[in-house]
Amino acid sequence: MMQIPCPWCGPREQQEFRCGGEAHIVRPADPAALDDAGWADYVFMRRNPRGIHRDMWNHVHGCRRWFYLARDTVTDQILAVYKVGEPPPEVDADAPGTAEPGR
């Protein structure tokens, strides 16, 4: 079970959160202008990388805020956490990340 550093509440157990899948998928401004394939790409298609992935998480049993984190899908190390509206920070897969919890 991961320990997730909620940007509002601090480090909490994973079971307080719900994962919302891939982050930074922007809703098309004019859906009607898209063809079926373009719309399907927005609705259905998600990345499943080996390595860095940016997730959306909701602190459902806490502050109920949605936020983003960059996570290594191989090690589950959390490399960055940021609020909605903040610019996504650059992350380096080789950085030590949050290997050590509670900091």
Add this chain to the structure above:
Amino acid sequence: MSAGAQSFRLPAGGRIDRSSPVGFTFDGRAYRGYAGDTLASALLANGVHRVGRSFKYHRQRGILTAGAEEPNALVQVGLDRARTDPNRRATQVELYEGLEAQSQNRFPSLAFDLSGLTDRVSPLLPAGFYYKTFKWPAALWMTYERAIRHAAGQGRAPGRPDPDRYEHVHAHCDILVAGAGPAGLAAALVAARSGARVIVADEQAEFGGSLLSEPDGRQVGNRPATIWLADILAELSTMPEVRLLPRTTVFGYYDHNFLGLVERVTDHLAPADRPGSLPRQRLWKVRARRVLLATGAVERPLVFPDNDRPGILLAGSARSYLHRYAVAVGRRVAVLTNNDSAYRTAIDLADAGVEVPAIVDIRVDPTGPLVDRARRLGLTVMAGHTVTAVAGKGRVAGIAVERLSPDGRTLAPGVHSRVDCDGLCVSGGWTPLVSLFSQSRGRLAFDGAQAAYVPGTSVQAEHSAGACRGTQGLGACIADGHAAGMAAVDQLGLTVRRPADPAVDDPEEGPARRLWSLPGKGSSGRRKAFVDYQSDVMDKDLKLALREGYRAIEHVKRYTTAGMGVDQGKIGNMNVLGIVAEATGAPIPEVGVTTFRPPYSGVAMGTLAGRAPGRFLAPVRTTPMHDWHAANGAVFENVGQWKRPWYYRRGGETMREAVNREVAAARASLGMLDATTLGKIDVRGPDAAEFLNRVYTNAWSKLGVGRCRYGLMLGEDGMIKDDGVTTRLAEDHFHMTTTTGGAAAVLAWLEFWLQTEWPDLKVFLTSVTEQWAVISLCGPSSRQLLWEISDGIDLSAEAFPHMAMREGRVADIPARVFRISFTGELSYEVNVPAAYGAAAWEAIWTRGRAFDVTPYGTEAMHVLRAEKGFIIVGQETDGTVTPGDLGMDWIVSKQKPDFIGRRSLFRADTVREDRKQLVGLLTESPVEVLEEGAQIIEEEVPPAPPVAMVGHVTSAYHSPNLGRSIALALVKGGRAREGQKLYVSMPDRTIPVTITSPVFYDPEGARQNG
């Protein structure tokens, strides 16, 4: 051989308490041991080696080890049906007065086992035998499986509810030390002196690990080893930030340094002595900043014919029994080894007065200090030899020893010598316990010199120290512990002075010889050389798997079941890898290694459940009116976490009779329903109406204050997600309702859109589900009743039309009254503050008697709404249904340019004519109620499979108002098929049905709008 009273106990020594004799029984026979014994050491003290039958061939098996890796001595502890505990390792069961233990896996008795016949027919039972033989026909598999399981038998589950208490503890620490042997304690001391918060856990009752199995004369630095140990423990126990957890197994290493520990708090006490104030076991959930693994190593056996006979033990374990428990594992004990470490056992046994007739060493020319010492003691070293046969089935009586050919793959010509003995100590080298490291997802590295996997690259914040990373020798392990402790402390940003590494006399050990499968005599069919004792896997089974084409080690493992017993192959896995490597000609690292998974050793279900079984398993939500329902015959159903009255039983009514009565009353005069569980969300802010425009399919801007509107929410895929009625309380204020089950998910979903996609919208959402109690009044008399008990509300049809809300007082309680209907009747939903829910219900019940008011439950509600063809999200929909499929295009705005899911309604797939559409179904027989979920086909007599399914039944009830059964269904192109005949497919027949409109009752809606 005498099996008399502790006749194998040495006259002195050991860490047992000879002043506290302990009586116990094994298989009904009484024995005595001492406090400080394990069940295994006490049995061995009494000359009892044979403790079980093997899993598949039912061969007699004896105690092999002295620890958690024990594969054979699995016993049932306690005969009390509620507390009996299966699969306990006798090597870990601490002895207490009155302990009752039974061998497992024997029928009818240990000495005479009927299934032991399988041993004699074992050439017919190769690896994969069960898969190959019993797989077909599939229908009989269940029968086979029962018989096989009976034959296999792995102990008995308790027959009554567990009376014991289990606790869960959450803890955080700077450094968790797993294992309190020399390395773990050295590391713990460094960590503790730095001021860090430290937890030290060890699965044994006593800290010290391998030090507890050292002889009396052993020195660490200038002190006896026992004093060195006592000094460290004394220092640690005075430090306030250090928590010492004996009898505690670190069983799981999960993400982000989260570890699971199980502490056996009272298992070692006689049941009568277990304090009621203490739980039986504690589950510790520890989050550690750094983890220090000092889990030690286990010895591995050699693979030779009949290597599983009782009386054969691992050499290091025999040494543990000798020094820690003062027990000799035999009177005349031979040794078979491929390395120097077993010489310690031979020397120590000889020193203790046990005859050691031979050290059989498969190495051609063993040399080194330990070998020399054995020779100086006059022990016979048979170099370049191996054991080719073992005499004695229930207990070793002798061994046949023969010379190996130079390459060790065959025997050299010559005569064999027989060595009489009643015990045989075996060593095939040591395997570092890397289970926890591997669970932490660290990558293993292969150490060729030791032929073992050791920790390679760490992934988590962890360090390994001592024998678990291949360090050999007591002194080296202590130094390694110091180093690891320093590294962990440094990582935490703390400082501490490194203690001096004590000088320890560790004789140098020469190299081992790796022969993974030792040769024997006679046909290979008769040879039984075991690799995995617990799963009864032999070396030839592995070779068979390879011949049959299995290459990947994970496949070989699954096919042969090697490593799949409850010991997870702790002692057998390395031999498996060696044999596979040898047979395929590949180096061991290329064979790969199987994955270690939690738990390291078994954890009781009760421990994992903690305080949460029974009524604490899941939260239960009840409404303020719950007690009234319970007192008035309600039978409850679970809706999510809620308890809702399903129906109210009067007298000796059946459910059908009760529901019929409730349904009829709701249309004839007056019904009342507790609708409190409906999800309720308060939507407020200047952009509230715009927000609703985006999340619902219909338009909300023009909804007047005090007016209600039904809404459908879609996902972006265009599929129906939830529905409910939302009411405008003020220009910037709405009261939204959701389905009972969907309330939390809808709130999270709405928050998601507000927070991530539209943070510019000024809207606040608040769950008010539990703030309002809701009483739904239904039926022609509802207006009359409200007129009698309400104040400040004009109830006339003109002033208070359908789909409107008025505020006032009901039964003198401030209330919001919504005129909305889920039944097609004149209906009002009275919302009062939750604290007044019971009072409002009581008042309406009392005053309603004049109108024959009838409380009704969810089943009647379902019938009433189905009569009107009203859908239930989750019943008529399943995540693949669009508004159009339900004939609800009327609620999808044509004007709004966008809302969530709109674009998907124009995808090629959602505009297909032959999508499943909502229809009504009528059976020919009015009493036949269809089965919900049943499939619908076109043919009366189904053709040969595959049969095309054209739809399925979503709802089916008996309708008392129509005097017949009704059903709703989703049928391909259904709306165009009205009047057609289709068939509902049942296992034994088909039921003809006619497709109708889904609205069965009052299609004009005169009743609700009146």
